[in-house]
Amino acid sequence: MDFSLSEEQTILSDMAYKFAKQELGPLAHESDKEEIYQAGVVKKAAELGMVGAWVPEQYGGAGVGCMGNALITEQLCRVDMGNASSIITASFGCEAIWLYGSEEQKQEYLPLVCSGRAVSAGAFTEPDAGTDVAGYNTRAKAEGDDFVINGNKMFITNGTVCDFFVVQAITEPEGKRHARFSQIIVPADSEGITRNKIKGKMGIRASDTATVAFEEVRVPQANLVGTAGRGFYQLMHFFDTTRPMVAAQALGLSQACLEAAVKYSKERQAFGQPIGSFQLIQQKLTEMAIRIEALRGLVYRSAWLIDAGKPDYTLAAMAKYFGGQTAVFCANAAVEVHGGYGYIEEYEVERYYRDAKILELYEGTKEAEVVTVGGVLMKG
Numbered sequence: 001m002d003f004s005l006s007e008e009q010t011i012l013s014d015m016a017y018k019f020a021k022q023e024l025g026p027l028a029h030e031s032d033k034e035e036i037y038q039a040g041v042v043k044k045a046a047e048l049g050m051v052g053a054w055v056p057e058q059y060g061g062a063g064v065g066c067m068g069n070a071l072i073t074e075q076l077c078r079v080d081m082g083n084a085s086s087i088i089t090a091s092f093g094c095e096a097i098w099l100y101g102s103e104e105q106k107q108e109y110l111p112l113v114c115s116g117r118a119v120s121a122g123a124f125t126e127p128d129a130g131t132d133v134a135g136y137n138t139r140a141k142a143e144g145d146d147f148v149i150n151g152n153k154m155f156i157t158n159g160t161v162c163d164f165f166v167v168q169a170i171t172e173p174e175g176k177r178h179a180r181f182s183q184i185i186v187p188a189d190s191e192g193i194t195r196n197k198i199k200g201k202m203g204i205r206a207s208d209t210a211t212v213a214f215e216e217v218r219v220p221q222a223n224l225v226g227t228a229g230r231g232f233y234q235l236m237h238f239f240d241t242t243r244p245m246v247a248a249q250a251l252g253l254s255q256a257c258l259e260a261a262v263k264y265s266k267e268r269q270a271f272g273q274p275i276g277s278f279q280l281i282q283q284k285l286t287e288m289a290i291r292i293e294a295l296r297g298l299v300y301r302s303a304w305l306i307d308a309g310k311p312d313y314t315l316a317a318m319a320k321y322f323g324g325q326t327a328v329f330c331a332n333a334a335v336e337v338h339g340g341y342g343y344i345e346e347y348e349v350e351r352y353y354r355d356a357k358i359l360e361l362y363e364g365t366k367e368a369e370v371v372t373v374g375g376v377l378m379k380g
């Protein structure tokens with residue numbers, strides 16, 4: 001057993017961190033404050049192979065697998081989770097195409113996204129159903145060679161900036177509850193689509209989030225991804241591969257919190273000495289460091305298992321659950337170490353604190369991860 005990164009992985013990780021420091025760092029504050037989606041930075045990242053890096057080379061990706069993608073994600077989020085999210089999610093939804101799409105769909109869509117010529121979005125959540133994935137109501141009715149789609153989607157990342165969506169919709173209304181869904185590729189410029197940016201998010205404010213309405217939107221039935229009626233199961237499998245990446249986001253953000261807290265602990269004086277000399281401060285730093293190391297193990301192992309062809313959805317849910325908790329814990333501790341200065345935007349930990357919370361909410365709330373892991377434990 002060897003826990004060390006390969007030379008290529010170390011180079012990849014260093015490259016991603018350097019890029020983040022140079023390109024994301026200077027934009028972080030303004031993007032957050034003004035809620036600016038930075039298309040230019042996504043394009044630059046794509047040029048370096050960091051968009052859809054998990055996509056195999058034959059389809060235009062960097063072919064670094066989920067492990068390589070986790071390293072990139074970690075290092076980008078170590079600098080700025082908002083703009084990092086725009087880069088990481090520029091291929092969101094394409095996991096479905098990779099896992100279940102036809103050869104033609106892979107050839108058409110994956111290179112577009114990896115090269116930065118297109119941005120994708122996964123349109124699953126609806127205003128009345130998020131965690132209840134089988135409770136979605138968007139319909140895709142077969143008419144001739146087309147689907148006609150009607151429904152509303154909520155909280156869609158890249159909703160106003162993407163070029164196409166992978167939409168979760170009911171195609172088999174008469175089927176059993178979980179057997180009614182399909183996944184369909186829908187070009188964003190299709191007639192009948194209305195998209196509106198959701199403003200005023202607590203964190204990751206550089207990332208584009210939108211409501212998307214489909215009214216009589218017509219796409220060819222050839223845009224079906226995978227098997228009609230299997231969409232629910234396809235989406236569950238999809239999340240098994242994306243949850244370790246959310247945990248990798250948490251890992252990078254947690255690391256940023258620790259680094260900021262250690263730096264400040266050495267600089268800030270109280271009672272005639274650096275606050276880092278107080279053991280109560282050291283305890284916070286130590287707790288952060290231990291949790292980060294534990295999280296790193298979960299992230300790397302769950303990503304490595306996917307690349308090894310042995311995805312472990314329980315481990316992926318554990319990584320996602322622990323990742324969110326670790327990020328929230330570390331961001332909170334980092335603010336506390338900064339005292340009152342942690343509460344003002346001049347210090348980055350204020351942004352980290354707001355950015356962290358989403359990691360307990362999207363792609364499965366922490367409660368949803370407990371339901372997954374708990375269910376497995378009770379079966380065993």
Ligand SMILES: Cc1cc2nc3c(=O)[nH]c(=O)nc-3n(C[C@H](O)[C@H](O)[C@H](O)COP(=O)(O)OP(=O)(O)OC[C@H]3O[C@@H](n4cnc5c(N)ncnc54)[C@H](O)[C@@H]3O)c2cc1C
Pocket residue numbers: 092121122123124125128129130131132154155156157158201209358361362363364365366367368371
């Ligand atoms: C910034 C942002 C970006 C997002 N990006 C995307 C995206 O790109 N695509 C997309 O499709 N969605 C996206 N989402 C949606 C996100 O995945 C959902 O918000 C999330 O799944 C929760 O769904 P909900 O908000 O409807 O909450 P609900 O499902 O209504 O949950 C409300 C509360 O009830 C709890 N709960 C629900 N069911 C159970 C249960 N069985 N047991 C215990 N507790 C339960 C939840 O844990 C939560 O605490 C995004 C959300 C945000 C905020």
